[in-house]
Amino acid sequence: MIDNSTDIKRVASGLSNDDRLSETPLARSHEAQKHSYPSHAQDGDDKISVRVENQHASLAVEAAVSIIINGIHYAVLMASPHQLEYLAIGFLFSEGLIQYSHELLDWEVTHLTDIASYQKFAQDSIDESFEPESIEQSLQRFQDYDIYVVELVLSQRCHQRIQAQRRQLAGRTGCGMCGITGLSQALPDLSPYSQDHLQHDSNQPTRIDSSNTTVPSLDYLLTLRQQVDAAQHTHQLTGAVHAAAAMHNQHLYLFEDVGRHNALDKLIGWQLREKIDVSCVLMTSRLSIELVQKSIRSQILWLVGMSAPTSTAVRVAERYGLGLAGFLRDNRVTYYTKQDSI
Known part of the structure; x- marks a missing residue:
């Protein structure tokens, strides 16, 4: 076991833990756009307006x-x-x-x-x-x-x-x-996989149809979440797995794994094997930089999580043109990139 009797020397500076915490950013503010329905809205109500709020979100630094x-x-x-x-x-x-x-x-x-x-x-x-x-x-x-x-x-x-x-x-x-x-x-x-590069490079085939690049609506995402919740059988049994899911030809395709990265890898492997394009993928987890990198490589247009993205995930998604949304809950979702297109 670890012996705690010997102190580990700090060479870089003589700062205390509290001083180092104040110098090291653990969160960073990013502009975001929250779309939600009023919490008092009823299922039978007609023409309920989506409430849109521009906000500054504090995202964890990765x-x-x-x-x-x-x-x-x-x-x-x-x-x-x-x-x-x-x-x-x-x-x-x-x-x-x-x-x-x-x-x-x-x-x-x-x-x-x-x-x-x-x-x-x-x-x-x-x-x-x-x-x-x-x-x-x-x-x-x-x-x-x-x-x-x-x-x-x-x-x-x-x-x-x-x-x-x-x-x-x-x-x-x-x-x-x-x-x-x-x-x-x-x-x-990842610049060879960015949307701008693919659209302007005539020698590089674009797998995603440009007509399928619209921002996923709140209704679409809430419906997708409901279907994922109902289909995530292993998670219902164990409470210990993540899922990556996408819609194709009106059918839900869901891949579960104990690791969120593995779940997304399974979905990407299914895409490649079946030669299928999907524009939006839902993850039942937070959105880390690894998930963003995998999505950009796979030319996925929108990555949506049930929890928040990290600050680094947003910055990299913005650079390469990946749409990112999080906090997909009962009546809301927050968009972190491509807000101008919404």
Whole structure:
């Protein structure tokens, strides 16, 4: 078990936990548009008007955390950028790299805040196979993200575990790559899949019919949610699975899994296998950056969640033209992108 008798040294600054919390944004304000019916409306009422409210929504920050262990770029995690020292210790312990906290000798957290800090990180971690033009493109793209670099120093005994673990986890975490390459893989350039690119590139086939790009209405989304609630049988039995769902030819197609990312992967696999286009996908979860990235690659036009998106998910969706909506509840939904089209 973890030995708490040894304090872990903070190198980057001497700030207290409270000071670091005030400096680190855990939420960010975004413009949103809430569509709802009055709570007193009855099912039999005719011509009930949809109430539209422009608002500022506070969305959780989802940061990319690059873990560097003894100079080895080990993994990139998506996490809330607070108490990263605890995240680092827990991650090391869960990965089997440390058994006691005193095996972590030193650590430092750096927040990449501007082009200059990105360039320094790139220069410190680059390998010869990465082209300078690719670096510049990556640095521009990284500005959509909150990026933190956590550099850890472990004892020599633990270093041997790192070498063995790298071989086992190379396919899963991209171990052994330089830092800029690792971030580029975790935060990929999706511009070839953006709606603007597909519409203007005559050599790139567009899978989604442009006539099917309308914003999903509140009525459509509420009906879709009702059908998903009724069809989510595994969740009704267990209360422990997520679902990704879409309508095609007036039929609901629903895919369940214990992981929300897996559920969306199943829906995407169904699309590819059956050569089916869907414009709107409903997730029974919050909308994280991974779900947004998968949707953009799959040329899904609208991703809707029953909970909120993260701040990073909204920023990336806006860049690449993905429609994003959340908080789909009994009588309302909140649109976070493409508000001008609604």
